[in-house]
Structure formats: C-alpha cells, structure tokens
Amino acid sequence: MNTLLQCITGLYSKLLIFYPNNFRNEFAGEMQTVFKDSLNEAFRDGTLPFIIICVRELGGLPLSILREFWHEFGRKETVMVTNEKMETEASTDGGASRWGALVGTLPFALFGIASMLSRTQYPFNTAYSYLAFYAVVLLGLLIGMIKGFPHWAFSYLGWSLVFAWWWSNIGTYGLKIFGFQINYWSWQAWLPFLAAFGLALLWTRSLHPFRQLIRGIWENWTYLSLMIYTFIAFVVLIADENHHPYLFLFMTASTIILSASVWFFMQSVDMRKRAISLFSGFVLAFATSYLCDATWDRHNGYPRTIKFEFEYETVSSYAIFLVFYGLILLLPVLVGFIKSTVNKETMT
Numbered sequence: 001m002n003t004l005l006q007c008i009t010g011l012y013s014k015l016l017i018f019y020p021n022n023f024r025n026e027f028a029g030e031m032q033t034v035f036k037d038s039l040n041e042a043f044r045d046g047t048l049p050f051i052i053i054c055v056r057e058l059g060g061l062p063l064s065i066l067r068e069f070w071h072e073f074g075r076k077e078t079v080m081v082t083n084e085k086m087e088t089e090a091s092t093d094g095g096a097s098r099w100g101a102l103v104g105t106l107p108f109a110l111f112g113i114a115s116m117l118s119r120t121q122y123p124f125n126t127a128y129s130y131l132a133f134y135a136v137v138l139l140g141l142l143i144g145m146i147k148g149f150p151h152w153a154f155s156y157l158g159w160s161l162v163f164a165w166w167w168s169n170i171g172t173y174g175l176k177i178f179g180f181q182i183n184y185w186s187w188q189a190w191l192p193f194l195a196a197f198g199l200a201l202l203w204t205r206s207l208h209p210f211r212q213l214i215r216g217i218w219e220n221w222t223y224l225s226l227m228i229y230t231f232i233a234f235v236v237l238i239a240d241e242n243h244h245p246y247l248f249l250f251m252t253a254s255t256i257i258l259s260a261s262v263w264f265f266m267q268s269v270d271m272r273k274r275a276i277s278l279f280s281g282f283v284l285a286f287a288t289s290y291l292c293d294a295t296w297d298r299h300n301g302y303p304r305t306i307k308f309e310f311e312y313e314t315v316s317s318y319a320i321f322l323v324f325y326g327l328i329l330l331l332p333v334l335v336g337f338i339k340s341t342v343n344k345e346t347m348t
Helices: 002-018 021-045 047-059 061-092 098-118 127-146 153-167 186-204 208-219 222-238 247-267 271-294 312-347
Strands: 171-177 180-184
Touching: 002 021, 002 047, 002 061, 021 047, 047 061, 098 127, 098 153, 098 222, 098 247, 127 153, 127 186, 127 208, 153 186, 153 208, 153 222, 186 208, 208 222, 222 247, 222 271, 222 312, 247 271, 271 312
Parallel strands: none
Antiparallel strands: 171 180
C-alpha cells in the first residue's frame, strides 16, 4: 500500500505543474504536504474514506487550476492597466532605435528576396520561399504582440495580413507540408495568423496586445499607413507575369528602395517626415516597376531599346494606380494631422 500512496502523491505533484507559475512557486510544497497527510489519515480510517479523498482532491484539480488562472488573469489585467499609459508612451512616441528600425524593415527585404527566389530554378517547389517568409513574419508578429506592439510590430502585422489574404486566393499545386499536399489554401491560409494571436493571448493571459494595437494606431496614425504600405510593396515586389531578362536587377532596386523608405520611417519622429518617407518610397519603387515593364517586350521576351514605348493604356493604368493608392496611403496621415490639430486647439 505504501507503493500506492507514493504513486498517488507523485501523480499529484506532477499535476501541480499546470497551476500558474506564481501560485505553484508559492503553494506547491504546502499543497503536497497537506495532500500526503490527508491520504495517510484517510488510509487509517478505511478504504472508502481513502477513495473519497483521492476522488475529491484529484477530481477537483481542473476546476482549481482554472480558478487560479482566472485570478492570475485578473491580477495581470490590473497591473497592465496601471502601467499601460507609461508603456504606450515609451513604445509609440518618438522614433525607433536602430535595432527596432532594422527589425521593422526586415520583412520588406525578406519578401523581396523570397520573390526573387521564387523566380529561380532551385530543386523544390518555389512556394517554400514564401512559406518561409510567412513563418518569419508570424513569429515577429507573435513576439511583437507579447512585447506590447512596439513600432516594428506594425510592419509584421501588415505583412501577415497581406500574405494571408494573398494565399487564400491562390493555388499551390504540388506543394506538400509534412506529407500533406495542399493545392488550394482558401481559409486555411488564415489559420497560422489566428494561431499567432491565440498564442499571444495565452502567453500574456490578457487582452493587452489588442489594446496596445488599437492605442498605437490611435496615438500615431502613420502606423496604419505603414500597414497599407506593405500591400503596395507586395504589388511592386511580386512582379506578376513579368519575365524581363533583367528582372532581378529591377526587383533588387525596388527592394532596396522600399526597405530604405521604411528604415527612414522607423527612425523618424515627425509625422510629416514619416509620410514623406513612405510616399517617396512608393513613387520611386513604382517608377522602377514601370521602367521594368516599359523596357520589356511582352510578345518577344527581350528588352526594348532605350527608347521606351509609352502605350496609352499602360500609362493610364499606372497613373490610376499611383493616384489611388497614394491617396489611400496618405489618408491615415491626414487623419493623424486632423487629430493632432484638434488636440492642440482643445488644449489651448
């Protein structure tokens, strides 16, 4: 019977690991001692009291664990609400550090590299380079949410949204992941994105990441422009249906332009400078993309001469794209200016 008692107390001690860390560190030892004494006392009283104690203590553990997690959640919420204003000011006011700017710029450079790799003839499905990119931005998004959405996290959120939307509308025939072939993603492309949010909530055990996301945009609307900028970068860097002999040169130039504009955006404090950084990067990358299309003969597959052929339909479509997305890109900045002006007038 001593062996049975040791097995049950050992099982109980292992189950205590499911309690929150703070609670377990403070009360685990005391709970094991009380449980062991209760078992010994019940064993002396007979088999039925022994069984009742085992069922009551072990059966009540799940509810007790959930209750302690709920209390832990409430305590964290209280602490986070108290410190939230100070944390937000530290993470959303002013420009990012050089390290933060580099981290925020990284997804733009990586997508350019992934797009170029997808055009090469390496010996595996070209979709894997994009999947690797998706994994990186989701990991960055998860870390950013856990850290309370610093500057650079908005870049990862934008790219995650763009990628999930893109892959929910494309086919990946022949692609296999862990032995499963996926020919068309549809809603499945959103599952990793939702899983990242779920993991962040489990890690923080609070709604703090969501509050920081909303507060960050409200405090500085240029972060919403940065998220929109990820879609513009996607359109430029994907180089859809373009087979220019010097395509890699143009894609490299576009990647450098877009990454540099985001770098200056992340380093800037002034809202105007941030808007100028994004808009100038948009125009330059757009011009590079147009130059690539204008110097490529789609029908014969070779470069045109230095004398570009500016076709009316092509020029008009590019002009519409430039104006339309330029206005969308700058709209959040305009909202931010209006909000800032109203706040100043209210204060005076």
